[in-house]
Amino acid sequence: MTKKKGGKTAAVINIGSNRVRMLVSQLKKGEVSPVDLLEHPIALGHEVFSTGKVSFETLRELSSILRGFSNVLKEYNVDSYCAVATTALREAQNKAFVLDQLKLQNNLTVKILEDNQEKALIFSDIFESLRSTDAFQQGNSLVTHIGTGTIGFSLYDGVRVTFSQNIPLGVLKLYDKLGGLQDETESFYTVAAEYVDLIIQHISTAFPQNSFPVKNLVLTGNEIRAIAALCGVKEENETFLLSSKQVKALFKELRALSAEKISLKLGITEESAKLLYSSLAIYVQLIRFTKAETIIAPKSDLCSTLVRSMLLPKSQEDFHSQVRINALSCARSIAAGYKCNLAHSDQVGRFACRIFDKMKKAHGLDLQGRLILELAAILHDCGYYVNSKEHLSSTFNLIQNMDIYGITDEEMSYVAYAVRCSSYEPYHSEDYDENLYELSDETQLLVSKITAMFRLADALDKSQKQKLSDIRVKLDEHRLIITAESNENTLLEKWAFQHCASFFTDVFGIAPELLIKPLSLKVH
Amino acid sequence: MNEKTSFPYINRELSWLDFNARVLEEALKKENPMMERVRFLAITASNLDEFFMVRVAGVMEQVHSKYTACDSSGLTPAELLPKLTEKIRIFMDKQYSCLNRSILPALKRNGLLFLEPEEMTEEQLDFISQYFRKVLFPVLTPLAVDRSRPFPHLANKSLNLAVRLEGGDGEPCFAVVQVPGILSRFLEIPSSQKEQRCFVLLEDVIAYKLSELFELLQIKAVCPFRITRNSDLDIDEEAEDLMIEIQKSIKKRKRGRPVRLEVLQKCDPEILDFLKEMLDMESQEIFQLPGALDLTFLSKFAGIPGCENLCFQPIKPVYPPAEFWGYTDIFQAIREKDRMVHHPYESFECVVDFVRQAAEDPSVLAIKQTLYRVSGHSPIVAALIRAAENGKQVTVLVELKARFDEENNIQWAKKLEEAGCHVIYGLAGLKTHCKILLVVRQDEDGIRRYLHMGTGNYNDSTAKIYTDIGVFTCREPFGRDASSLFNVLTGYSRPPEYNRFIVAPHGMRIFFEQRIQREIEYARQGLPSGITAKVNSLVDPEIIALLYKASQAGVPIKLIVRGICCLIPGLPGISENITVHSIVGQLLEHSRIFRFENGGSPKIYMGSADWMPRNLDRRVELVFPIEDEDLRQRAFSILDEMLSDTINARIMQPDTSYEHIDRRGKAAVNCHREFSKMAIQALKAVSDPDESKPYTPIVHTPDSDRA
Known part of the structure; x- marks a missing residue:
């Protein structure tokens, strides 16, 4: 290939629960711009959530999809790429085997993202896109990412996240878990609603004290675009603003229908219909919990967050x-x-x-x-x-x-x-x-x-009374000298320091020393 | 669609025959040059062959399999077949009347004679005897048919002689001699008069010298005959290897059931009975003709050297097209603005140049292209091979299912694969008909995609006679859509939401329906509305229903439909706001253009799709908007020019007949000639600027010098 000129290119492959995606982007005039986006469906989630494993057949399919993606990588002569996997592969009992095979068959090192890592990437994208939204900067917001395999909850107080928890129950899992009940009860949706409600109640008990009222409900997930389209909501600044009434009405319209009926009614695949149903069940319960009148649904994409971090240090x-x-x-x-x-x-x-x-x-x-x-x-x-x-x-x-x-x-x-x-x-x-x-x-x-x-x-605050207001630290060749000032009795601190000094020396070969001087009087 | 529509709808097969009749009119038209009339007659013959192989064969199959559902016009296959046969017989009568009463006498007047041996001089007979001995005899294989030797398998469309013989014992027998397809069907023989050129048909030479093939037998009668077979491939797309499956099907095509037997009117009755029995033909499938069988040879005859003065003044493609004049770097030209080329008025060579330059350009990373029908020695294929050899990532989608081009396509698909191109055969169940070429290039400022999107195939041969339009662009949303489309075609990705492209089968039907619906709304609101669409065929019942609805809402609709048109215009209360033009002339109209008035801000699209169910539902088709203002204006003017044609255009009447435009008070406008003039003038305007304009000196600045 010819010597590289022009902008730097990078690609991210994301092996998700129901699709494999690849985003190729380039750095052009200091901005990251997408070049190509590929998306191929795969029933990885269904298989892992029901059998615990990735079958050989699915592995072969995955490998074939990735081979195609590799061809595209060659076409763009990308400088760097990374491949990550999320819930389905993370939960597969034979994930080590799958990763090894992908390395052998596709020469691709796939990194499995932990739930918290994945959600932090998604949430950082959300925070970035909502930075200029006034409502988001005032009061508490419940930010929820509804994935196919997990749901991530975060409470944002306008400045920072004060609570974060993930539950291993995404839209696909919810459907798979409760899907069997569909034949037994005509009110399947009430079962789904109660189940989701229970989970939300559990989560909310762990919310910090000053979390209420929750002013904003921020929702993201793969189905949000479809739901927004069905509600007739148009995207503005890469964000949808859906009224809670619209979402509730949509759920009411669809809740008693089977996935097949929904798919026929909306002209979508049955697979999408299942996910849409579960998503709506979760959305409606979250609306009830927060009493939010509006749902803010910003664009969030794991691939674009990762690719940005690769192109922009x-x-x-x-x-x-x-x-x-x-x-x-x-x-x-x-x-x-x-x-x-x-x-x-x-x-x-x-x-x-x-x-x-x-x-x-x-x-x-x-x-x-x-x-x-x-x-x-x-x-x-x-x-x-x-x-x-x-x-x-x-x-x-x-x-x-x-x-x-x-x-x-x-x-x-x-x-x-x-x-x-x-x-x-x-x-x-x-x-x-x-x-x-x-x-x-x-x-x-x-x-x-x-x-x-x-x-x-x-040790320096052994008494938990903050007797030392501050310390100065100096590293000699073999000594770590910590100097502080205090007029209080710091015997406990000195004793505690002495007790852990030998361990410190064992680890670093450096002897820590503590020097506490009386507070110098300031002359005005 | 298995039920009659509730609105006027012409059966597509019957409408197609009307189209072929329009081509035949060109053969009869005295204003056309002699050899062009000959060529038009040949085209009607080859068109009809294909019609039999696919459409008539299809209806026959439906009848045999007792399929009884109505089509959209309300006819069952059993009802349609006799109507078709009757219309074909009338058509063939006209064809031969044209040959015998118009073409052959006119040729004679121009000093071109077809002679039969009995009309020849000694010298001429000597010549054909020599030819028979030296050339024909070695390649002829007479095949006797008797109890121990079954009737031979005869290739589709091959011309044969059936011979009735009698042995020494008085026992009758038959033989078949195939007229060699590898030799020219006609032979020029010496002429006694200087101003005359004489020709003889090959089957007449063989018949004349037949006794040399059957020395021990007595020839009682001889008659040429020709069979046409069912040739629609039945492909199992689930097969492991599509290429092998198609190769198998091609073999089967050669053995498809005969659907037509052509013999001479003067055919010996015993021979006819013999053929009928051997080929298991029914009477309505037999066509007895008052002249030479298989008129497709006339196409070659029309091109014989020395008769150029009897042909159309050739439309010479302008090269380079005005859009690319002065550019050695095509990429630079496209970066500066979108470019449009109108073939064949502007040479297709610029598309070949685009691929060639991409193949050699070190900055090009990848080339992706769809190929549907390609010429025998395609320079495009050669350039793609070169690109692969130069280390580019070359992906080529070869549509193996392109009817009657399957064998050709397999050949060069193999060549491309051998050169290292990534060759794919499209999506199961869908023919890839879209025409798109994508070049991914690492420019100074990053990756940029250069596209060529067209209305016609990447075929340098047909691009000389098919009118098509190609657009070059490097607009980012188009590039992204193109990558997405190829990702779908390669199977790497599922269909996305395209930004600019309209792609069948996912979304094109609904797009057109919405656009027509919107015109209806604009008309109701009193805003400017209107639809101008140029397609090769208009068959789709849903689109037709919407067009009627639009007409009833007051939307003016101008349709330019070369071939099949199942819509009936001008019906009071139904389609009085619709006009249908059909342009049949020197060139084959092939471009597809769609204009919507859009409430006063017109939109224009082009692409590969006709308004037929197969295009909207069963093929991968691409329609794209024209966004560059200059190109939009040019596209509008192309449609306007076509609508103002008074030479090649016919207008469809409410009784479904087609009539030439009444030229009284109108200038004679031949849009093909006009487009050619425009292309020449456009090039002249850029290459030879008006000297009356003030002289603008070139100012050298450090920046410009550096550049």
Whole structure:
């Protein structure tokens, strides 16, 4: 091929539950513009949700679709591409085999996106498109992405996300799950409505205190365009504004019909009719829950978000910064729910970041490592809510099961391990190893680094009274000198610091030293 | 559509015969040059052959299979067949009357004579004897038919001689001699007069020398005959390998059931009985003709050297077309603005140039093209092969199911595959009829797609006689739609929501219905409304019903339909606002153009689709809007010019007959000639600017010099 000139090109392949998509985009005059979009249906979701596995037949079909996509990649001579998969493949028991086969047959490395990663990408797109919408910037908004395999809920307070949770029930799953009931009851829709309502009630109990009233309902998903078209709503600035009445009326019109009847009535495929039905059932319940009069439905697309981050490094930074803000905000809401001392959490987080930033050369971790450290600082006392005696173990269990905006399960497990290893008993290598034995060497090292820095920061506010208003951190060749000023009794802090210093030294080969001076009097 | 419509609707087969009658009129027209009249007669013959092979055969099959449903005109197959046969017989009578009473005498007046051996001089007989011995004899294979030797399988449309013989024992027997298809059907023989040229038909030479083939037998009678077979392919599209399946079907076509037997009127009755029995023909399938069988040879005869003065003054395609004059880089020309070319007035070579340049351009990444019918030594195929050799990603959609071109298409599909092109055969159940060529190029500022969209095939041979329009553009929404369309054709992607394209079968029918419906609304609101559509055939009952509705709402509708038109114009209260023009002339009208007045802001579209159910429902067709203002105006003027034709145009009457335009008080306008003049003038205008205009010096600036 000829030497490349012109704009940079990138492509993203997304293996979804009911379709495989590929977006090819290019960077033209600093703007990302789409070049080609391919979409091929595949019944991956149905198969995985009902049998748990991807069959050989479907794998062959997937491989064939991807072969076609590869041809198109060659045609555009794209500079870089990535392939991601979402719910269906994520939940397939034989996903390792599928990924291996795709690598062997198509020379394609497919990355399975975790639910939280996927939703964070989608939500970042939504926030970006609603940035200039006034209504969205005022009051609470329930932002919901209804996928085929999962639904992501986020509460946005006008500045940041305060709550985020995903439930493994998308439109396809809902239909598959309740589909059998269709033959048994004529009021199938009431069953669907009750089922969805129950889920929403469960979710809403975990909402932070000041979440109500929910002013805006923001909905996205594959079916929204079809629903908007059926309601006769036109797109404006890539956003649909649907009245709740219209959506309810549409559901009323269709709810008693079978998928076949809906497909014939609307001139769509039966498969689309099923998804449309489930989507409407979910939409209507969300409308009832929020009492919203209008639904804001902005355009959101995982492929375009990913391709933008590939072509514009700045957007990657922006995305990371947004994930950080929202993840910390969600973590704070959860910590508040578990009655944690947030002043202490904030103090530990601030000190931990000071130490992390100064130790950059010694720990070699990236910004995601810093975020794990900050999350550990916020969530480390949650377990006290359950049990004071075994609080570390309780905290560990709680953190491992938390949904935090944009944070993967693996990253949450790092947070959980870092907290569990933060015992103030003198470091005994056997106990420590026992805590981490299930992790790989590489992960153990990462967790150790986070733990060491977290413990030092936590020690500096051991009394949880913020006796040290601020610290200065200096890294010598072999010493980490932390200086602070306080006129209060800081014996507990010094004691705690002493207890974790040896662990820190074991991990980094650097000895931490704490120097607390009396507050200097300021002469005016 | 299996029921009679509630509105006036002409049966499509009967309407097609009317079209062929219009072509025959051209053969009778004294204003046409002699050889062109000969050519028109030949066209009617080859048209009729195809009509028998596909349409008549189809109706016969329906009758045999006891299919009793009515078509849209209210006729069952059993009712239609006798009507068709009767109309065909009347038509063939006219054909031969034209040959015997008009063409042959006129040829004679021009010094061109077809002689039979009994009319020849010694020298001429000597000549044909020599020819028989040296050329014909080695390739002739007489096949006797008796109890031990069955009647041979005869190829579709082949010309044969049936011979009745008698052995030494007085036992009668028959033989068949095939007239070799590889040799010219007619032979020029020496003439005794300087101003005369004499010809003889091959079957007459063989018949004359037949005794040399049957030395031991006595020839009692000889008669040429010809059979036409059912040739519509029945393809199993679910087959693993479509190409193999089609190859099998082509073999079957050669063996399809005979649907027509042509013999001479003076055919020996015993021979006729023999053929009837052997071929299992019914009386109504036999056509006894008062002249040479298979008049398609006249097409070649019309082109014999030395008779150019008896032909139309050729329309010389302008090259380069005005749109591309002064450009060595086609991509630059397209970047500057959309371009339109009108063939054959403007040479098709610019399309070939486009592919050639793309093949050699290092910045071109990929070329994608649909191919439906391509010439034997297609320069387009050669350029695509070259592109693949140059490392471009070349994707070619070859429609293997293009009727009667299947064999040809398989040949060069294989060639393309061997060169490394990605060859695909389209979507199961749908013929890919759209004409589109996409070039993906890495320009300085990013990827840009250059398109050629046309109304006709990428066939450099037919582009010399078919009138078609091609548009070049690199507008982004068109490019994106083109990529999406190819992604659908390759099976990589499902049909998207196209931005500009209107693609059948998903959305074209509804598009036209909505556009017509909108004109009805505009008419009711008193806003400007109107439809001008130029198609090859108008058959679709739903579209016709809507056009009637529009007419009744006061929408003026002007239709230019070359061939089948099932709509009846000018019926009071039904279609009085509809006119139907049919242009049949020197060139074959092929472009499809659609204009909608749209309440005062007219829209114009072009494409590959006719208004027939097959185009709207069973084919992949493309219709595209013309957006560039210059091109829109040009497209409007093309339609206007066609509507003002007074030479080639006929107007369909409420009684379904076609009448020439009453030229009293009107200028003689031949739109083909006018378009040719326009193309020449347009080129002249850009290549030879008006000297009266003030001189504008070229100013050199550092920027322009750098550029």
